[in-house]
Amino acid sequence: ARIITYVDIKKGKMPKLVSLLTNDFDMSMETIVAIYRRRWQIKQNFPLRYFYGESANAIKIQIWVTLIANLLLSLMQSSLQRRWSFSGLATMVRIVLMEYLNMNNFFNMPDADMKLMLEAAAESPPEVTENEQGGLSLTCCHPNYCVSMSWNEDFYV
Structure with a gap:
């Protein structure tokens, strides 16, 4: 086994000493640390808390749908000019999912489209x-x- 120790520095937080245990002797320390950080990014942003189905097929489908949705959000996040956190973008997509709007324009300048949506919601019902x-x-x-x-x-x- 191999122990890798590094200092994890996060913006606005105290530096923290982190030790990782691995059996990979070929990868560099930097690569293993980068993989570890990506692993935690997946854990934080993968919103699969419980399964809706009981069969193996239903669980596989739910995992694939969640992965595809996360990949689409990541692709969208990388194409936007305005910076959004992944969780903020996911929340906003959930809110405006059923609205008829240009997602690229909306997420680059949300104020104008949000005003139109609020005005439309204030109008008479269907x-x-x-x-x-x-x-x-x-x-x-x-x-x-x-x-x-x-x-x-x-x-x-």
Whole structure:
């Protein structure tokens, strides 16, 4: 076994002495420390606390979906001009996920789009009417677009 000891310096915190135990004698100390730091980054940002399914397949699917979502967020984070923390970006994506907006523009200048979303939310609720076939129609308008959806009894068959 090999013990690697280094000083972990984090911004705004006291330096901390960290010892790592490894059986890899080929990698340099710097590489092992970098791998260790990345491991903790994964642990902090991997939001898999419990599994929704009980079968092995359901658990695999949940892990893959979480990995893909994290990779997409990382890709998005690297393409933005404005700096976002990973957790801040993930939280904001969760909030605006169902909004119709240009994600790149929004995350570079969120104030303008957030104002539009708040104005749209303050307007009247969606309009529900009866259509010609005896079903219902739902119309929801946003400052930039309107969405209409109709359904009747055949919709549920």
